[in-house]
Amino acid sequence: MGRIGRCVLLGVVAVCLAAAPVRAEEPVWIEKAIPAHLGLESVTGALDGDRLKTVVKHGKILFEARFTVHDGAGRPAATQAIIPTKKKRPVRETFARTFGPDANACTSCHNVPEAGGAGDFTANVFVSEGFESADFDSTAPQFSNERGTPHLFGSGLLELLAREMTADLKAQRHAALLAARKAGQPVTVELATKGVGFGRLTASPDGAVDVSGFDGVDTDLVIRPFSQKGVFASLRQFTINALNQHHGIQPDERFGTRWTGTEDFDEDGVMSEMSAGDVSAVVAFQATLPPPEQKTPENPAWKDAAKTGEKFFADIGCAECHRPTLPLNSLVFADPGPNDTAGTLRQGDVAAPGAIDLSEMPFARHLTRDESGAWLIPVFGDLKRHRIADNQVDHFGNEILAQRFVEADVFLTAELWGIADTAPYGHRGDLTTLDATIRAHGGAGRASRDAYVAANDEERGSLIAFLKTLGIAR
Structure with missing residues (x-):
């Protein structure tokens, strides 16, 4: 068994794509979605110019790839758990709608309005507590939580x-x-x-x-901005978990010999399914996706209503959690990051993290800065968890299981940037309108919700008109 690879010369930089081990007798037309694997040396240090373009292009190919069994899709002997865990008995089925694998490609779910976007209700996934092996064959809420797909722009x-x-x-x-x-x-x-x-x-x-006085953050004080519960600290962690759970693709850095003693942890006959360099490329693709932008309506009536609605949004307290902007001091994105932990590549594992200066991206021209020079990122969120249901308004308290120690009715504030282009709404994607979504807010959002319900039709309509300007630029 050998490796087949290729190197692309970019100026004085050679970006090496080393293929996964293949048998010499394999035909050239074998049905693989991953043409070659990226070496880790290609994604460390400063990533810019043609070198960055090559890495991001490779990441996009992997993000859109429709993985096959020849790539390693499926996990007959491994569970969806974030800690490498063996099943009690191997299964033959490649797909399982409940515990997964449940998708061929990242874009099977992240596709609204385009690659990297959100997902419709039909793309919902079922997630367990996170640490258990948890192979379940029921969609009943006592076994899993049903979740919609958030977008990844910005x-x-x-x-x-x-x-x-x-x-x-x-x-x-x-x-x-x-x-x-x-x-x-x-x-x-x-x-x-x-x-x-x-x-x-x-x-x-x-x-x-x-730590008894902590509010909306874990006791380690790490802000975890990904997933609706806010349980993933980095795109890298999010990506590795998703590859195993949704596709049955096991990245080497978590499931390879370093951790498990075998290159074929899931026993599907495919070795080294996703290299550390591949994961870095998928992270780079996601990290460089442009942030959503607030649109200016061409219709004069809509434009006036949105302006009124933006003020009403602040007046009734929505902006206390859905903060229009948060200041950011540096736009240099390093991967691995400072909060990557066991199960992901860490900064100490590489000579130098891959560094992408997002200020050089075209979208940076549209970002404003405050008086101190910090970039103002228009997230319409606060990266904090809140209890969002109560005894009277409990739609968002419809889960039974906690996830990663986060209580069932506690969720990360949903960032509203891009909301106009990512219906349906709610953590299950079961609300078809923004009006219904606002009315479903209980708990920490109850006062703002009640003020919205008590308002007149014109005020409510203006707030919806404002939210409809928070789209994904295309």
Whole structure:
């Protein structure tokens, strides 16, 4: 068994694509969606110019690839769990609508309005708690949570915001611990970053930290901006989990010999299904997707209504969670990132992370900056979790299982950028209109929801007109 590869010379940089191991007798027309694998050396250090274009192009090919069994699609002996876990007994079926694999390609779900976008109700997935092996054959809510597909536009910027917010919160914890030790008594500090409050922390002189006052963030103070529960810290982690769960493709960095002792963990006969360089390329493709943009309606009446609706949006408190912008100090996206952990490639595993300066992307010209020079990212979110259901308004409290220790009725604030082009709505994609989605807000969103319901038709209509301007630029 050998490897077949090719190198593309870009100026003085050779980008090497090394194919997965193939048998010498394999015909050239074998039905593979992955033509070659990317070496890790090709995605480290500064990525710019033609080198970046090559990596992003490879990532897009993989994102749109319709994986076949010759690529390694299917996982007869592996479960969907985020920790490599063997099934009690291998299964023959390639696809399982419940626990997966449930899709040929990333674009099977991320396709509205185009590659990298959201998914319709028919593309819903079923996710377990996350750590269990959890092979289930029922869509009943006691076995899994049904989820719609969010879009990925602007996801590189979103991860950068989360990294800076995480660094801020950890710095506040460190400062509190130093102050408590110096004072010889407990010190309580308010946790806040980029204008978003995350509760309070009490540090003791002995180094203990009271986390009972935390609000909307995990006890490790890592902001996790991906998934509707906010449980994935990075695009890399999100990508690796999705490849295994939805496609039965096992990336080497989690399922390879380093961790499991075999190159064929899922026992499907295919070795080294996704290289670390491949994962980096898929991450680069997603990280460089342009952020959604607020559109200016051509219709004068719609334009006036949207302007009124934007003010009404703020007046009734929607902007307290759906913050129109969050400031970002640096647009340099490094992968692996600082918050990648076991099961993903980490910064210490490479000589230098792959670095993409998003300020060089065409979309950066449309970003504004504040008086301090920070980029204003129009997310219409706060990267914080909130309880979003109560006893009277409980539509968003319809799950039974917790996910990664996040309670069933607690969700990450949905970023509204792109919402005009990504219907249907809600974490299940079961709400067809924005009006119904607003009316479904309970818990932390209840006061704003009640103000919306109590408003007149013209006010409600203007808010919808405003939300309809938050589209994905095409």
